């Protein structure tokens with residue numbers, strides 16, 4: 026029996042509040058397809074990924090099965106499960122449902138439709154070697170740390186700063202242990218690597234792409250339309 030399956034957990038159980046649409050941002054059409062369909066097509070089309078667990082809000086499970094997976098004929102989705110209050114609870118819902126023969130878990134935001142096969146393949150390869158990787162790009166702006174009064178506290182050296190994206194890819198043993206411990210301790214993490222860092226395991230950066238944006242606020246849609254057009258040329 027194959028004991029090194031690669032699982033992709035796609036977290037799409039947020040509410041898209043900052044998009045302010047009145048419905049979940051992942052159903053906004055980019056070109057002719059919802060954002061979530063673009064994401065799922067890239068992930069399911071990747072030959073290194075064996076199966077997908079899709080995490081969505083409890084009351085959107087049936088809608089996603091019918092209007093996303095069936096309608097757009099998305100392959101490899103083994104389960105659609107309900108997410109939780111914060112992103113980390115949604116990821117954990119996915120982790121708890123993996124096939125026991127899974128060796129690698131790739132975690133990706135449903136709201137990042139422009140990852141690529143090249144990034145996915147490279148990140149899986151590095152995770153096999155290293156155990157824990159995050160895709161990221163160097164920050165372009167100068168970043169300042171400020172206090173509650175908005176006074177500048179310090180300016181970190183930009184060469185040490187990277188903007189973190191997904192996919193984030195891990196050996197299943199490492200990420201499972203990190204999430205079991207982190208959730209039990211109510212540790213708050215805005216990405217998956219933070220959970221692994223908290224357990225003392227090193228995490229390595231894999232170079233991503235400035236096009237691998239997370240669609241968060243309305244102006245991201247304008248940028249996303251342009252990225253999509255460029256990809257279709």
Ligand SMILES: Nc1ccn([C@@H]2O[C@H](COP(=O)(O)OP(=O)(O)OP(=O)(O)O)[C@@H](O)[C@H]2O)c(=O)n1
Nearest residue numbers: 036037038039040041042043110111115135136
């Ligand atoms: N409880 C949550 C919160 C977020 N996510 C997912 O995590 C990814 C990154 O989150 P973000 O872009 O911040 O999405 P939302 O939480 O939906 O946005 P907002 O904070 O504006 O409501 C998204 O694919 C989102 O669906 C999730 O699965 N479960």
Ligand SMILES: C[C@](O)(CO)[C@H](O)COP(=O)(O)O
Nearest residue numbers: 112134189190191215216239
């Ligand atoms: C995981 C993530 O995509 C890394 O940039 C991001 O932190 C998730 O977004 P959120 O706004 O924190 O939910």
